[in-house]
Amino acid sequence: MKFLHTEKIGKLKTNWPRLLFLLVIFVLSLRLVVVVSSSPSGWRSFRNDWEVQVLRLLGRATSVGEEPPPVQAEYWLDQISRIPTTQTDPQVALGAAWMLAEPQYGFLKRNITSSQDLQELSEGYFDRFHQSQAEYQSICRAACLEQTAIATRLAPENVEFWRQRALLLFAVHDDSEQELPTEDWLQILEAGAAHDRENALYDYLAALQFYELSAEPVWDEDSRLTLKITNPQIYAQAEQRLQAGLKKPTLDVGMIAWSATLTFLKQTSLPLGDQIKATEERNATYPAEIIAIRLLRWLNYACESDLQQKKYDAVIRNADRELRITKQLTGKQNFYELTFFKYIFPTSGLGHLYQVLQLHPESFTPAETAELKQDLHQAWLQRNIFMEALDQYHEHKDEQPAGDASMAAVLIEPAQRFIIFLLPLSLLLVLIVSLTGQPADSPAPQPGWWRTLIAWCAGVSLSLFIWGVIPAGILPEQAWNISLLCFCWLTLILVLAVSLRLLRRQKELSWPQLISLLLVLAAPVLIYFQFTSLLAFVEQNWIHASLVLLIPVSLLLVVLYGTAVFIVFRFLRSSGLSARRKLIACCLVFLVTLLIFPAGAMVFRGTLNPAEMQSWFGREVSVADTELFRMLAARNKQPQKQIPAWIWIYPQWTARQGEGFAVLLSLSILLGWSLLRWSRSSQAPQPDSAAVSPRPKNWQAGVSLLRRSSLIALLVVMTVYLAALPSVIKADNRNHQRRYQALINPLEPLQKVDQIKAEIKKDQALMQSFNQQIREIKQRLIEEAEQK
Structure with a gap:
């Protein structure tokens, strides 16, 4: 008993680092379970994160927003049919309508696989944008309008639903404005106006529809504009509707589109992050x-x-209409408070009155003239202050990170991808070792922790350099050409040298036999894998060469290959080795040939013509092609930013599955290093034996080494993941909460803009520059009036 107790204590002393490591993993796992269970997003988002990483590795869409518009349309129609509250809850019904109004646009970025694709997308972005909307609406348009009808039928006294129904009724492209939205569009607007009596929205929509059907602008050769009335009767209806709208106190479109969309998406199977993202992509402002x-x-x-x-009286009348609309756009809960239209309408209307003043001063009394000049100055001053405040607000917003940036957030995604590669590989190696049996008391020396660390650091660094730094364009082309070629040649030489050394020692082959067999097998491999048009290659690189090169090179090739064939025949007919041993040797040499020579031919061509190396990186996203990002920034009223080249290292690396290459490269370095050490140690005499120690079964020891190394790497990466994920989840929760509040309260930015406006008014230099701009604007208006 005492002996057994001592043995247990000895095992605990030996295995205490492993037990401590497993205890740490258990505690971290328990912590993760508590954090995920208490998170608003819950286990659904946790599961979705892993699904997203697996789908990315497989090159498939990671969310419904990355699917083509027809697939998205069918998905949302199916979701709506499965959710009963879309027929009973007006808020849910309206949210469903907004999801059917337009697609998500993640599929545009998903299809980028090269610089050419990115350039084509940037050049035809808006065409593809409109085309995708047309495809989506051709499937969902009827269902969208049906959902808005359900919302107003369930809550007829709620004016917000009527406003949203009117918006979605006319939510079509600007180039489709001549088409009637539906046959009963006027009856729908009449019903909305009957419930929302103080709102000019419905009269203006009808007026605009009649206007588009009855008038069109025409420019002559001198770019002078004339509004041509093509149908006076319909245009009279447009004027009548416009005048009716001007009599009402407000123009309000409502702001419940985002909250209604969130209410609907909560009923779906989407994770919380995807719900918020899909809601943010609802372009309810358009x-x-x-x-x-x-x-x-x-x-x-x-x-x-x-x-x-x-017709100066008509100009004054229409200018007054613009000023009247300005007053209708104001209000504490009016959406147009967020826009610059309440500043554009007064500057436009007062500008037209100012031009009438220059051309026909008799239209105004002296008091009206002074008031007009003062109002024009103030209107432009307020407009400039607002636009400057808006620019500063967006600039300040861009400087703030979208989420809580931390080292934990940086580590999570790479850790997930390494786990996805390491877990099946470790399980496979464990299965192989269990089936083949682990060598007991193997004399093969262990690599030690520092050799393992060096191998993994070297593998990850080389993978990151080849598949991240080089495609991102960090280094000059000549520098990375030389670096990559040196690495390729060094790798090929090392693999070839180690393979031949091991084959020679294991199969007891002489160097002439081994090299001859390699050369004989290289010829068909090269012909099959590289030179499919062998005749053209020979004609271009051999027959058309000068006689000074053709004759000696031809003689050298004939002598070398003929000698190799002769030695191979001697080897195969020799009686020193069994037929089975010869067959195994030939197969192993053939595998080495398949591994080395096709890649060697590619590297050789790359050495002769470095331009071919560009084809080694098929999936390319060039940093120089930033037009798409500028376009998207302008569309979102965001300032353009210069994207640094190093930002693209990780996206380029992951796009090429660089993590998987890093795992294979690290294990290959470790295995090759260990095989060299084992081959040397097998010749060293053991202390207790005068004879040479038996050679270890290298392949069994190699598999065992790979299994141990991959399991250790998996545990390390899992520890990093388990330690970092809870803080990332908490940061995501805070980010989700901020974005959620922004969707629920869209007018919140106005408070910050008002504060910036107050600070701008105190800036004397900036105000003086505004006054100078206004003087230039007045002068331009005078010059334009004189040209009339």
């Missing part, structure tokens, strides 16, 4: 902005046309 843009365009065209025809 239909509202289009209404203001079309009103402004109509009145501006009318004023310009009347100025050309010297």
Whole structure:
């Protein structure tokens, strides 16, 4: 008993690092379970994160937003049919309608696989944007309008639902404005106006629809504009509707689109992060902005046309309409408080009045003239202050990270991808070792922790350099050409040398036999894998060469290959080795040939023509092609930013599955290093024996070594993942909460913009520059008036 007790204590002393390591993993796992269980996103988001990483490795769409528009449309129609509350809850019904209004656009970025793809996307982005919307709406348009009808039918007294129904009724592209939205569009607007009596929205939508059907701007050769009335009867209806809208106190489109969308998405199977992202992509501002843009365009065209025809009374009337609309855009809960339209309408209307003042001063009394000049100055001053405040707000917002940036967040995704590669590999190696049997008391020396660490650091670094740094364009082309070629040649030489040394020692082959067998097998391998058009290759590189090179090279090739064939025949006919041993030797040499010579031919061509090395990196995203990002920034009213080249290292690395290459490269370095050490130690005499120690079974010891190393790496990566993930989940929860509040309260940024406006007004230098700009604007208005 005492002996057994002592033995147990000895095992505990030997295995205490492993036990401590497993205890740490257990504690971290328990901590993760508690954090995930208490998180609002829960286990669904945790599971989705792993699904996303696996789908990325497989090159498939990671979310419904990355699918093509028809697939998205079918998905959302199916979701709506499965959720009963889309027929009973007006908020859910309206949210479903907004999800059917337009697709998500992740599929555009997913299809980028090269610099050429990125350039094509940047050049035709808006065409593809409109095309994707058209495809989506051709499937979902009817269902979208049906959902809005359900919302207003369930809550007819809630004016917010009528406003959203009117917006979605006309939520079409600007180039589709001549088409009627539905046959009963006017009846829907009449019903909305009956419930929302103080709102000019419905009259303006009807007026704009009649206007588009009855008038069009025409420019002559001197770029002078005339508003041509193509259908006076319908245009009279447009004027009537416009005048009816001007009599109402407000123009309000409502702001419940995002909250309703969130309410609907909570009923779906999407994770919380995807729900918020899908809601943020609902472009509910576009239909509202289009209404203001079309009103402004109509009145501006009318004023310009009347100025050309010297109809000053008509110009004054339409300018007053612009000023009247300005008053309708204000209000504490009015969406247009977020936009610059309440500053554009007054500057446009007062600008037209100012031009009338220059052309026909009799239209104004002296008091009206002084008031007009003062109002024009103040309107432009307020507009400049607002635009400057808006720019500063977006600039400050861009400087803030989208989430809580930390080292933990940086480590999570690489750790996940390494786990995905290491886990099946470790299980496979464990299975192989269990089936073949682990060599007991193997004399093969262990690599030790520092050799293992060096091998893994070297493998990951080389993988990151080849598949990350080089494609990202960090180094000059000549520098990475030389570095990559040196690495390739060094790797090929090392692999070839180690393989031949091991084959020679294991199969007891002489060097001439081994090299001859290698050369004989290399010929068909090269012909099959590399030179499919062998005749063209020979004609270009051999027959057309000069006689000074052709004759000696041909003789050398004939002598070398003929000698190799002769030695191989002697080897195969020799009686020193059994036929089975010869067959195994030939197969092993053939495997080495398949591994080395096709890759060697590619590297050789790359050495002669470095331009071919560009084809080694098929999936390329060039840093120089930043037009797409500029375009998207302009669309979102974000300042353009210069993207540093190093940002692209990790995306390039992951796009090429660099983590998997790092694992294979690290294990290959460790195995090769160990095989060299084993081959040397097998010749060293053991202390207790005068004879040479028996050679270890290298392949069994090698598999055991790979299994041990991959398991250790897996445990280390899992420890990093388990330690970092809880803090990332908490940061994501805070980020989700901020984004959620921004969607629920869209007017929140106004408070910050108002603070910035107050600070701008205190900046005397900036105010003086604004005043100078206003003087230049007034001068430009005078010059334009004189040209009428």
